Amino acid sequence: MIRSRTAQMLLYAGLTLAALLVLYPVVYSLFMAVMSPAEASAYPPSIVPHSFHPENFREVFNMIPVATFIGNTFLVSAIVMAGQLVTASLAAYAFAQMNFKGKPLIFSLFVATMMVPWEVTMIPNYLTVRGLDWLDTYQGLTVPFLATAFGTFLLRQFFLQLPKELFEAARIDGCGHIRYFLFHMLPLSRPALGTLAVYSFLNMYNSYLWPLLITNSKPMRTVQIGISMLEFQESTSWNLVFAGITLAILPSLLLLVFGLKQLVRGMAAGALKG
Amino acid sequence: MAVRARRSSKRSSLQLRENVLAYTLLSPSLILFGVFLFYPLLKSVYLSLHSTDPAGRIAAYVGFDNYTALFASGQFLDGIRVTALFALLTVPTGMLLALVLAALTQHRLRGKRLFQFAFSLPMVLSVGSAAVIWKFLFHPTLGMLNYMLGLAGLPPVAWLVNPDSALLSVSLMTVWMNLGFNYIILSSGLQGISEEIYESARMDGAGAITVFRKITLPLLSPTLFFVLVVSIIGAFQAFGQINILTSGGPMNSTNVFVYSIYREAFVNFRFGTGSAQALMLFLVIMILTLIQFKWVEKKVHYQ
Numbered sequence: 001m002i003r004s005r006t007a008q009m010l011l012y013a014g015l016t017l018a019a020l021l022v023l024y025p026v027v028y029s030l031f032m033a034v035m036s037p038a039e040a041s042a043y044p045p046s047i048v049p050h051s052f053h054p055e056n057f058r059e060v061f062n063m064i065p066v067a068t069f070i071g072n073t074f075l076v077s078a079i080v081m082a083g084q085l086v087t088a089s090l091a092a093y094a095f096a097q098m099n100f101k102g103k104p105l106i107f108s109l110f111v112a113t114m115m116v117p118w119e120v121t122m123i124p125n126y127l128t129v130r131g132l133d134w135l136d137t138y139q140g141l142t143v144p145f146l147a148t149a150f151g152t153f154l155l156r157q158f159f160l161q162l163p164k165e166l167f168e169a170a171r172i173d174g175c176g177h178i179r180y181f182l183f184h185m186l187p188l189s190r191p192a193l194g195t196l197a198v199y200s201f202l203n204m205y206n207s208y209l210w211p212l213l214i215t216n217s218k219p220m221r222t223v224q225i226g227i228s229m230l231e232f233q234e235s236t237s238w239n240l241v242f243a244g245i246t247l248a249i250l251p252s253l254l255l256l257v258f259g260l261k262q263l264v265r266g267m268a269a270g271a272l273k274g
Numbered sequence: 275m276a277v278r279a280r281r282s283s284k285r286s287s288l289q290l291r292e293n294v295l296a297y298t299l300l301s302p303s304l305i306l307f308g309v310f311l312f313y314p315l316l317k318s319v320y321l322s323l324h325s326t327d328p329a330g331r332i333a334a335y336v337g338f339d340n341y342t343a344l345f346a347s348g349q350f351l352d353g354i355r356v357t358a359l360f361a362l363l364t365v366p367t368g369m370l371l372a373l374v375l376a377a378l379t380q381h382r383l384r385g386k387r388l389f390q391f392a393f394s395l396p397m398v399l400s401v402g403s404a405a406v407i408w409k410f411l412f413h414p415t416l417g418m419l420n421y422m423l424g425l426a427g428l429p430p431v432a433w434l435v436n437p438d439s440a441l442l443s444v445s446l447m448t449v450w451m452n453l454g455f456n457y458i459i460l461s462s463g464l465q466g467i468s469e470e471i472y473e474s475a476r477m478d479g480a481g482a483i484t485v486f487r488k489i490t491l492p493l494l495s496p497t498l499f500f501v502l503v504v505s506i507i508g509a510f511q512a513f514g515q516i517n518i519l520t521s522g523g524p525m526n527s528t529n530v531f532v533y534s535i536y537r538e539a540f541v542n543f544r545f546g547t548g549s550a551q552a553l554m555l556f557l558v559i560m561i562l563t564l565i566q567f568k569w570v571e572k573k574v575h576y577q
Contacts (some may be wrong), residue, residue: 011378011383015375015378015379015389018375019388019389019392022392022393022395022396022450022453023392023395025404025407025450026395026399026407028407028411029407041416043415043416044421045416045418045421047418087302090299090300090302090303091299091303093299094295094296094297094299094300098292098296098299099289099292099296100292100296101293103296106300106304109307110303110307113311115559115560115563116556117510117511117556118511119511119513119532119535119552119555120314120552120553120555120556121311121314121315121318122539122552123314123318123321123535123539123549123552124313124314124315124318124321124549125310125314126539126540127317127330127545128309128310128313128314130330144306146302147302147306147310149303152303177292177295178295202398205400206398206399206400206401206402207400208401208513208514208517209514209532209536212517223402224401224402224403224514227403228402228405228517228518230406238410241406241410242407242410245403245406245407248400249398249399249400249403252398252399252400253398255398256391256398257391260390260391260394
């Protein structure tokens with residue numbers, strides 16, 4: 001497209017300004033994280049830090065168990081991610097490749113689950129988890145989220161796109177459903193599986209309300225809850241709060257750097273065809 | 275005869291095996307949905323018709339008292355009003371902003387990946403961290419927002435403390451937080467529109483704005499529709515930012531639906547009324563979704 005030079009300049013100026021505004025809250029936390037306590041609570045606030053105190057990060061580790069929080073969150077997210085990949089791919093295979101009694105009914109049951117907002121089941125689920133004595137446990141944090149209707153759909157759509165001839169050829173070679181699923185379909189579906197993996201990991205890593213409800217003890221807290229509790233501690237100085245936030249958002253930032261493409265592609269597939 | 279019978283019995287045993295295998299594959303999902311979705315849904319209905327003690331045990335059957343109390347106290351209508359206002363403040367702005375940015379970064383552009391990274395960034399921040407960051411940006415005296423206003427010669431704003439501006443402030447943060455998701459979805463929708471259509475329009479001498487209005491918008495309408503549905507449902511499910519920024523205050527001005535359910539069930543330990551409220555939320559979201567599919571989708575152009 002041929003644009004005039006000024007229009008081009010204006011476009012860049014506008015986009016840069018927008019990008020700066022969007023990035024600012026994150027950059028602000030990085031700046032605050034390395035300020036001295038005095039500078040962090042000074043007025044007028046510094047737009048860029050005039051002091052550099054990387055030892056804030058060490059101090060935050062001494063103050064709250066950030067490493068435990070992050071470790072917990074990683075573990076919980078990884079369990080849910082793995083669980084969702086297994087349950088969703090099994091169910092998606094059944095829907096995409098098999099004929100069985102009651103398929104339309106069960107399929108519409110899956111569709112219906114996507115309509116139910118999670119908050120509606122929150123109270124009974126809390127009571128169930130408490131009844132099982134799962135408060136403050138990894139089971140309590142993960143088991144309710146191991147199955148996903150959205151993920152099943154995403155994978156089913158992908159499975160359906162694979163050529164039918166492939167299955168017929170495998171069939172003639174004497175390949176049963178299980179072998180076909182494990183050794184043909186799954187390897188071919190790596191892009192879709194990757195998308196679901198990133199999506200479910202991020203979702204769990206960032207979840208807030210459920211961990212808030214069912215964890216009480218420090219060693220079981222996830223990082224989202226741990227961070228928001230930081231600011232309620234009276235004596236805490238802001239630079240340390242922000243050092244904690246920086247540590248908490250670092251893993252997701254890395255994930256964005258490496259997984260953006262995968263995420264965009266997969267979310268588009270889910271959004272447009274799901 | 276015998277051959278056919280044997281063949282059909284072989285086929286039916288094959289069909290039986292296929293059935294068994296299919297249900298085995300579905301069973302993990304079905305069992306989990308049963309325990310953590312279908313059963314709780316029924317239990318919600320049951321709880322909403324009862325009063326409970328603080329431990330969550332059933333105290334008495336109360337019929338529809340929980341519902342009438344909800345309407346009589348105005349709690350339900352207030353919750354709806356605040357949530358609807360919140361949706362009105364966040365959804366159109368969020369979509370418009372994301373659409374403009376996605377359209378501007380659609381074409382070949384130097385540093386395109388950097389812009390894409392910046393605009394998708396808020397998506398990966400959890401509501402927990404993002405809300406704490408914004409809480410400090412909103413700080414009345416030390417916060418950066420008021421400092422900037424001061425530099426521009428404007429009076430400071432009591433962002434989260436004033437009932438008139440609290441919901442607006444929470445919405446501002448929410449628009450920022452949702453930008454990443456909306457931007458990603460809309461840009462990938464734009465990518466799906468083939469370059470040839472644009473080319474032929476340009477050959478016909480159409481200007482950029484005409485192209486956007488006559489080609490981009492109609493072809494993007496399924497994606498816009500998807501973002502609209504997801505954003506509205508998301509607005510009705512907002513919780514984290516409310517809990518951290520305002521705790522529903524000041525004077526209930528930010529007491530959105532889910533926050534009010536949370537307060538009823540897990541702060542006041544009234545699981546019965548909490549469940550009644552949760553079911554009303556379900557109803558509202560269902561109606562909204564149906565309306566959107568019925569009316570809005572008619573205007574959506576599918577390729």
